[in-house]
Amino acid sequence: DIQMTQSPSSLSASVGDRVTITCRASQGISKYLAWYQQKPGNVPQLLIYAVSTLQSGVPSRFSGSGSGTDFTLTISSLQPEDVATYYCQKYNSAPLTFGGGTKVEIK
């Protein structure tokens, strides 16, 4: 089965900073990579699908990129409301594995 590895597991950054989270698949997953945001105590929400397509309503400061096995979620200017844990997920075929998560905090 394909493993999804996220890094870092946590980060602390200042408001306005550019934040980058990486996700690596143990094998190629084509374009079937999604990112989710889970704020403390809340249900996960879809941010990005198909590597780089922003879900409706998601602020444009979020972006996704990558291909094959290496993918990136970028927050161009970190805002206080972005405090959350972010997960990548492969969804081309089962098992639909999540990455371990990256907890983002404000410095």
Added chain:
Amino acid sequence: EVQLVQSGAEVKKPGESLRISCKSSGYKFTSYWISWVRQMPGKGLEWMARIDPSDSYTTYSPSFQGHVTISVDKSINTAYLQWSSLRASDSAIFYCAVEYSTLSFEYWGQGTPVTVSS
């Protein structure tokens, strides 16, 4: 509007059985796969299994195969996750999610907390 409404919190003893539900509305139930996701306290998301509501074809994560069973009742647009014998380590929040038009988990249920304790 697509909605997934899950059943309420459960408190059970080890060895007991349990079935939790996820009722869908706002879309054609048989057109999109439904998955179940576990989140243990303070931990990440774990994909458990998925089901095609049109024919009840299922796929399980190796980590959960044999310990849980997923099913649907098409007549009431509801998916189920069940255990025949709970363990304390099953204590978690369980989410259902529909693999909607984006094929990713576009819509989620509100989560069902399950506590298993003697």
